[in-house]
Amino acid sequence: xxxxxxxxxxxxxxxxxxxxxxxxxxxxxxxxxxxxxxxxxxxxxxxxxxxxxxxxxxxxxxxxxxxxxxxxxxxxxxxxxxxxxxxxxxxxxxxxxxxxxxxxxxxxxxxxxxxxxxxxxxxxxxxxxxxxxxxxxxxxxxxxxxxxxxxxxxxxxxxxxxxxxxxxxxxxxxxxxxxxxxxxxxxxxxxxxxxxxxxxxxxxxxxxxxxxxxxxxxxxxxxxxxxxxxxxxxxxxxxxxxxxxxxxxxxxxxxxxxxxxxxxxxxxxxxxxxxxxxxxxxxxxxxxxxxxxxxxxxxxxxxxxxxxxxxxxxxxxxxxxxxxxxxxxxxxxxxxxxxxxxxxxxxxxxxxxxxxxxxxxxxxxxxxxxxxxxxxxxxxxxx
Amino acid sequence: xxxxxxxxxxxxxxxxxxxxxxxxxxxxxxxxxxxxxxxxxxxxxxxxxxxxxxxxxxxxxxxxxxxxxxxxxxxxxxxxxxxxxxxxxxxxxxxxxxxxxxxxxxxxxxxxxxxxxxxxxxxxxxxxxxxxxxxx
Numbered sequence: 001x002x003x004x005x006x007x008x009x010x011x012x013x014x015x016x017x018x019x020x021x022x023x024x025x026x027x028x029x030x031x032x033x034x035x036x037x038x039x040x041x042x043x044x045x046x047x048x049x050x051x052x053x054x055x056x057x058x059x060x061x062x063x064x065x066x067x068x069x070x071x072x073x074x075x076x077x078x079x080x081x082x083x084x085x086x087x088x089x090x091x092x093x094x095x096x097x098x099x100x101x102x103x104x105x106x107x108x109x110x111x112x113x114x115x116x117x118x119x120x121x122x123x124x125x126x127x128x129x130x131x132x133x134x135x136x137x138x139x140x141x142x143x144x145x146x147x148x149x150x151x152x153x154x155x156x157x158x159x160x161x162x163x164x165x166x167x168x169x170x171x172x173x174x175x176x177x178x179x180x181x182x183x184x185x186x187x188x189x190x191x192x193x194x195x196x197x198x199x200x201x202x203x204x205x206x207x208x209x210x211x212x213x214x215x216x217x218x219x220x221x222x223x224x225x226x227x228x229x230x231x232x233x234x235x236x237x238x239x240x241x242x243x244x245x246x247x248x249x250x251x252x253x254x255x256x257x258x259x260x261x262x263x264x265x266x267x268x269x270x271x272x273x274x275x276x277x278x279x280x281x282x283x284x285x286x287x288x289x290x291x292x293x294x295x296x297x298x299x300x301x302x303x304x305x306x307x308x309x310x311x312x313x314x315x316x317x318x319x320x321x322x323x324x325x326x327x328x329x330x331x332x333x334x335x336x337x338x339x340x341x342x343x344x345x346x347x348x349x350x351x352x353x354x355x356x357x358x359x360x361x362x363x364x365x366x367x368x369x370x371x372x373x374x375x376x377x378x379x380x381x382x383x
Numbered sequence: 384x385x386x387x388x389x390x391x392x393x394x395x396x397x398x399x400x401x402x403x404x405x406x407x408x409x410x411x412x413x414x415x416x417x418x419x420x421x422x423x424x425x426x427x428x429x430x431x432x433x434x435x436x437x438x439x440x441x442x443x444x445x446x447x448x449x450x451x452x453x454x455x456x457x458x459x460x461x462x463x464x465x466x467x468x469x470x471x472x473x474x475x476x477x478x479x480x481x482x483x484x485x486x487x488x489x490x491x492x493x494x495x496x497x498x499x500x501x502x503x504x505x506x507x508x509x510x511x512x513x514x515x516x517x518x519x
Contacts, residue, residue, distance in 0.1 A: 123447035132392060133413050134470045136494060136504070138443060138450045139458050146441035147460055154439070154483045196455075197445045199478070247460055247468040248419060252439075 001269060004097045005224035005231040006381070008037025008217035009343045013179040014331030017211040022056055022112035023068040029213035029339075030069045030108055037217045037228065044102045045069075045076035048089030048109035050335035054124040056115045065108060075102070082128030083284065085109065086214070086338025087368030087377035093218050094237045094379075103219065109339030110213040121209060125334070128371040130245040142206050144246055144372040145285030146198040152253055152287050153200070156302040160200050163286035164191035165308030167204050170283060170322040173315065174329025176355035181210045181331030207284045207326070212333035214340040232346045235363070236269030236380035238262075244374045255288075257376035258295035258367060265365070266297075269380035273297040276380075277361045278320040278348055280341040282369035283327045292367060293319070296378075320358045323348060338368030342379065349383045389504050396506035397491055399431040401467070410465040433489030434512070435463040442478045449495050461487055461509050475510035486512045 010032020012025055020028075026047070034040060045066050053059040062076035079089040086109030093105035113121055122142075126135040129144060139147075153159065168188055174180035186204060194202035224231035240260035246252050266272060273296065281296075283289040290304030298319050299307055312318040324330050324344045327337060345364035347353045353361075367378045394400040401412030406423035410431070418425040438460040446454035457473040459481075473481060474492055487509035494506040 119446060119448040119451050122445055123449065126447050130470075132388070135447070136506070137458055137471050138446070138453065138456055138495070139470055140443055140445065140447055142445060143441050143443050143458050146443075147439040147458070150441060151439040151460075151483070195444075196442070198441045198443045201441070243419070245470065247470045252460070252468075 002094055002098055002234045002237055003221045004094045004218050004234045005221040006216050006218055006234065006342070006346050007224050007228040007231055008033040008039070009215070009346045010036055011179065011214035011340055011343050012212050014181040014210040014212035014333050014340070016114045018114055020211065022052055022058060022110055023064055025112060025211060025213040026065045026108050026110040027069050029110070029215040030106065033106065033215035033217050039104070039217070042071060042104045042106040042217060043074060044093070044096055044105045045071060045074055046089040046092045046105065046107045047076070047078045048086035048107065048335045048339060049078055049111060050080060050082055050085045050128070051111060051113070051124045054127065055121065056112050061110070065110070080335070081375045082370035083332065083334050083337055084368045084370030084375040084377055085335030087341070087366065087379070088239060088338070088375065090216065090339065090342055090379065091237055091239050091377050094234055097218050097220060105218050106215060107218070107339060108213060108215040109336035111334035111336045112211050113209045113334065114211055125209065134245055140198060142201050142285065143198040145206065145287055146201040147246060148252060148291065148372065149200050149285065149287035152290065155253060158305055161188065161192045162305050162309060163205065163290070164188040165313070166283060166286040166289045167191055167328055169308065169313050170326040170328035173323050173356055174325025177324040177330060180325040180329050181208055182325070182329045201285055205286050207328045207332035210331035210333050212331065212336050212340065214336055214343045216339060216342050216346070230350045232349050233382045234379060235271070235382045236265035236378070238264035238268065239375070239377040240264070242374050244371065246372045253291065254301065255291050255295040255373040255376065257373055258292055258369065261376040261378040262296040262367060265378040265380050269382070271363060271380060275363055276319065276365045277363050278323055278345065278358045279365045279367070280323065280326070280345050281321050281367050283322055284332055284369070288369065288373070289321065292369070296365070296367065315356070315358050323353065323358055324356050338377065341366045341368060345381050349381055386502065389502070399433055399489055399507060401429050401431055403427045403429040410467060412463065412467045412469055431463055431465055435461045435487055435509070437473070437481060437483055437485040437487060438462040438468055439483060440473060440481050449497065457481065459509065472508040473510070474508040488512045
């Protein structure tokens, strides 16, 4: 168990925020988290971001955001690990607070996609892959998901429509989340007919890129008891990596980093999959939801999709996932996604998830993946 | 212009030059100097035959900048006969001809063009094997 707890959370809606700059997005989430924690100062800021250098020609977000948020002078740095940037930023804050060198750490995940449109965004997202040996051959993030999905279908004898349950569940939950990018319900029949992005991945299979920012504030757990009426304990925290390129993995259908980070985090927390009440996983593509459930020990290899088919991933199912819509319906704001996942699980454990509430949620697991699972960071939260 | 980053990969792009691990004997592509299997130094060059089979494939409709003109195009994981899997485009075939396990061979093709005046990058793609004799 770590000695770190969450005392403040906040986020913006995920959307195409045409009228909002990256600094404003970050500030709105920080302002909400500071208000929630009822504090005005922090000692360090960790910014999770993937694409600002490419899409907004803006690096150096640590200094920018600290300055713009009225925190000028504090320690501040950007953390980048593709779309795991947000979760990895929290990991850095946990290390800092656990060490005792930082008292109050602020994490903000922020992504501004819509400073550009279309193919530049697709190209920017592909920089999470191997530039020389994947992206130069035209592979995209969705393409990598598609290669996994096609192989999964081949090895385990499943069809495209067998993945529909993941998107249907995500949209059903997103419909209840006012901050979600897509609040429409999705019919399973529509899933298989959706237009292709990278076959067999379609528009209703892939998570949409959106703008957004989410923030959390962490302090030492003893201090948290005095500062917050409902501190959320970080019971486990672990990060693992795999080969960057999919083609270098002995078995591409096994997310080794996801398995290692989940096992380490669960061991640290002293829990097993049976103890976990909900699992916010990285459903950038439906096949990643299936593979994440398998890697974390909720299903045998090749059987992750059956949890969706059997209705076990809903809010009243065996292992609720994507409870606020997941990446698929809440939206996937790149480097901010991992912090959204933390904010959402904290709301579940506080009992503040409103229409999205999972009954009696006590222990929540969060896993944020970068690229096709080359980085995996897992946190276990509890009350 | 990113001339140097393409120039320095010419042995890989045009000839599939990878490496053999001195310690465990595994063949490596792309070359990585430290063996993927045993972490020993792997610096002996090895030129792959370019024969393999399709391990998985996708046809990309939502293309990144630089590839819009080619879309839709197909990218595969090709399992080379020496063992490694390589990411490359499939060419000289329609999507409905592709299948997992399809025997393919390496050819040199245009990977991308940076506009009318820009650099043309060549490299490996894979097509159906032309002669059955080529397949073991």
